[in-house]
Amino acid sequence: MSVGLSVDLLAQVPQLVISGFTRGCIYAIVAVGFSIIYNSTQVINFAQGEFVMIGAVVAAVLLSKTSLLVAFPTAVAAGCLAGAVVALFVLLPLKRASVVSLIIITIGTSIMFRGLAQLLWGEAAIPAPPFTGVVVQGYVEDREFHFLGAYIRAQELWVMGVTALLVVGMHIFFRRTILGQAMRACAINQLGARIVGINVRRMIMASFVMAAGLGAVAGVVVSPVFYAKCNMGTALGLGGFCAAVLGGLGNFAGGVAAGIILGIVESLTGGLLWSDYKDAVAFVILLVILLLRPEGVLRRRAEA
Amino acid sequence: MLKLQSVVTYYGRVLALKGVSLHVDHGEIVAIVGPNGAGKTTVLNTISGIVTSHSGKIVFDGVDVTGYPTEALVEMGLVQVPEGRQLFAEMTVYENLMLGAYRRSRAAKKSEVAVDLERVYSIFPILKERKTQLAGTLSGGEQQMLAIGRALMSKPKMLLLDEPSMGLAPLVTKSIFKVISDLRKEGTTVLLVEQNAKAALAIAKRAYVMETGRIVMEGSASELARNPEIQRAYLGMGYRQIMEQPRNA
Ligand SMILES: Nc1ncnc2c1ncn2[C@@H]1O[C@H](COP(=O)(O)OP(=O)(O)O)[C@@H](O)[C@H]1O
Numbered sequence: 001m002s003v004g005l006s007v008d009l010l011a012q013v014p015q016l017v018i019s020g021f022t023r024g025c026i027y028a029i030v031a032v033g034f035s036i037i038y039n040s041t042q043v044i045n046f047a048q049g050e051f052v053m054i055g056a057v058v059a060a061v062l063l064s065k066t067s068l069l070v071a072f073p074t075a076v077a078a079g080c081l082a083g084a085v086v087a088l089f090v091l092l093p094l095k096r097a098s099v100v101s102l103i104i105i106t107i108g109t110s111i112m113f114r115g116l117a118q119l120l121w122g123e124a125a126i127p128a129p130p131f132t133g134v135v136v137q138g139y140v141e142d143r144e145f146h147f148l149g150a151y152i153r154a155q156e157l158w159v160m161g162v163t164a165l166l167v168v169g170m171h172i173f174f175r176r177t178i179l180g181q182a183m184r185a186c187a188i189n190q191l192g193a194r195i196v197g198i199n200v201r202r203m204i205m206a207s208f209v210m211a212a213g214l215g216a217v218a219g220v221v222v223s224p225v226f227y228a229k230c231n232m233g234t235a236l237g238l239g240g241f242c243a244a245v246l247g248g249l250g251n252f253a254g255g256v257a258a259g260i261i262l263g264i265v266e267s268l269t270g271g272l273l274w275s276d277y278k279d280a281v282a283f284v285i286l287l288v289i290l291l292l293r294p295e296g297v298l299r300r301r302a303e304a
Numbered sequence: 305m306l307k308l309q310s311v312v313t314y315y316g317r318v319l320a321l322k323g324v325s326l327h328v329d330h331g332e333i334v335a336i337v338g339p340n341g342a343g344k345t346t347v348l349n350t351i352s353g354i355v356t357s358h359s360g361k362i363v364f365d366g367v368d369v370t371g372y373p374t375e376a377l378v379e380m381g382l383v384q385v386p387e388g389r390q391l392f393a394e395m396t397v398y399e400n401l402m403l404g405a406y407r408r409s410r411a412a413k414k415s416e417v418a419v420d421l422e423r424v425y426s427i428f429p430i431l432k433e434r435k436t437q438l439a440g441t442l443s444g445g446e447q448q449m450l451a452i453g454r455a456l457m458s459k460p461k462m463l464l465l466d467e468p469s470m471g472l473a474p475l476v477t478k479s480i481f482k483v484i485s486d487l488r489k490e491g492t493t494v495l496l497v498e499q500n501a502k503a504a505l506a507i508a509k510r511a512y513v514m515e516t517g518r519i520v521m522e523g524s525a526s527e528l529a530r531n532p533e534i535q536r537a538y539l540g541m542g543y544r545q546i547m548e549q550p551r552n553a
């Protein structure tokens with residue numbers, strides 16, 4: 001009897017890995033957002049998860065009225081706008097404040113965004129149709145593919161594909177374009193950056209807008225998978241933060257790998273062990289890292 | 305080319321420049337010498353907009369540039385090579401040089417920037433050899449060359465050099481100073497801040513002596529080099545001691 005049960009459980013592993021991978025992609029994007037802002041300001045922006053929420057909620061609301069071609073860019077623009085608001089009205093005017101107080105301010109900002117979303121769109125989860133699918137009785141049904149003993153939804157492939165595109169795009173942006181190089185320069189030596197004529201304030205703005213835009217893209221692609229909800233940003237932000245720290249703050253590749261691993265570990269923990277403690281996984285990992293290796297786990301290897 | 309009129313600068317409540325007036329003509333090397341803490345770096349930082357002046361006037365190339373942001377001045381051709389070099393240590397030599405051309409990266413043609421890169425490599429061949437190396441791994445002399453090279457990538461009309469000899473062996477200092485006087489011959493105007501007064505006065509045409517936030521003496525470099533007071537304070541002690549001179553000199 002008990003043997004039968006565990007075989008049953010093991011059969012779920014591929015399915016759990018796939019759904020964990022999908023969630024891990026969102027953590028990965030959020031982790032990259034944390035690193036972009038950390039690199040240009042040394043600030044850990046705890047509003048990062050809310051950018052995902054804004055993208056998801058705006059997209060879900062619009063998708064019930066218009067097409068994806070309108071909803072996607074509008075939702076991303078809303079996210080970018082939120083990022084610009086944080087930079088322009090919160091961080092830049094307070095540039096004399098210590099990094100710790102700035103971080104606390106970003107926590108306040110995140111609560112503000114959540115409250116605002118709740119006010120505008122309510123507390124209920126907003127369903128969003130998948131990007132691609134077949135229309136059944138006026139309702140878009142997602143396609144499913146069979147893959148290594150599990151089902152994978154087309155929307156999950158969208159999440160993974162978009163994540164891969166964003167990560168590669170960010171890498172090219174920071175290594176190959178002069179604007180990306182200038183943003184890196186601000187992080188490495190701010191005085192040096194000013195000396196060569198880089199407008200450091202503008203670069204900080206750009207880093208917030210980019211991190212927020214990335215988060216919003218993640219929110220849009222994931223809204224058909226998770227449902228969009230005004231409080232969804234908290235857990236995604238925490239997972240993304242955990243991934244960013246695990247991968248070494250400021251290290252994109254490390255954060256992406258850690259995000260995907262975290263998503264899978266969470267999903268396996270929830271599915272195989274204790275479903276009630278799934279959300280505690282990120283906390284526990286975070287505590288262990290901060291106790292043992294405050295500089296991050298994947299950092300050394302990634303830089304070598 | 306550059307003119308400062310009674311420039312006053314504060315750090316918070318601390319008065320760092322107590323009314324500095326000086327001028328640099330086109331094609332000149334002008335030196336500012338003086339002890340540590342005199343305010344030499346503050347003069348350069350005020351000129352390039354890194355710190356803002358409280359009062360006074362700064363004119364560059366016939367334009368009143370008082371209060372201009374650094375990027376606007378870089379675009380006008382006024383570029384600083386800062387104290388401590390301020391390189392991008394975790395970026396390659398090549399990336400550092402390309403960031404020197406940042407203000408031109410949109411307007412200028414790629415081919416123009418490539419020509420300037422070759423020029424920098426011909427002035428400092430070692431940078432070409434090390435172009436894929438991280439800036440932080442270079443020797444002190446190479447880092448100074450990179451800092452000058454990065455500034456040259458913005459096609460400056462005028463360079464503000466802050467202690468280029470700092471921490472360098474005499475022979476390396478000599479080769480850097482040779483490059484500075486060559487640059488002048490090619491038409492670049494130079495304002496050179498140095499604690500190594502001997503080396504500075506040797507290549508400068510005129511010089512200012514600064515102490516505690518004001519200019520206390522000025523004249524032609526050869527005149528100042530012969531002045532007994534200057535000789536006692538800055539030149540008499542020999543090269544190495546000048547480098548380590550305490551601030552109450
Ligand atoms: N960022 C700063 N904040 C406060 N005081 C400063 C700052 N930079 C320099 N000072 C002070 O201003 C004075 C002039 O410094 P500086 O211009 O660096 O002198 P120098 O370059 O001649 O050694 C010194 O007394 C120094 O302590």
Ligand SMILES: [Mg+2]
Nearest residue numbers: 344345346387
């Ligand atoms: Mg100085």
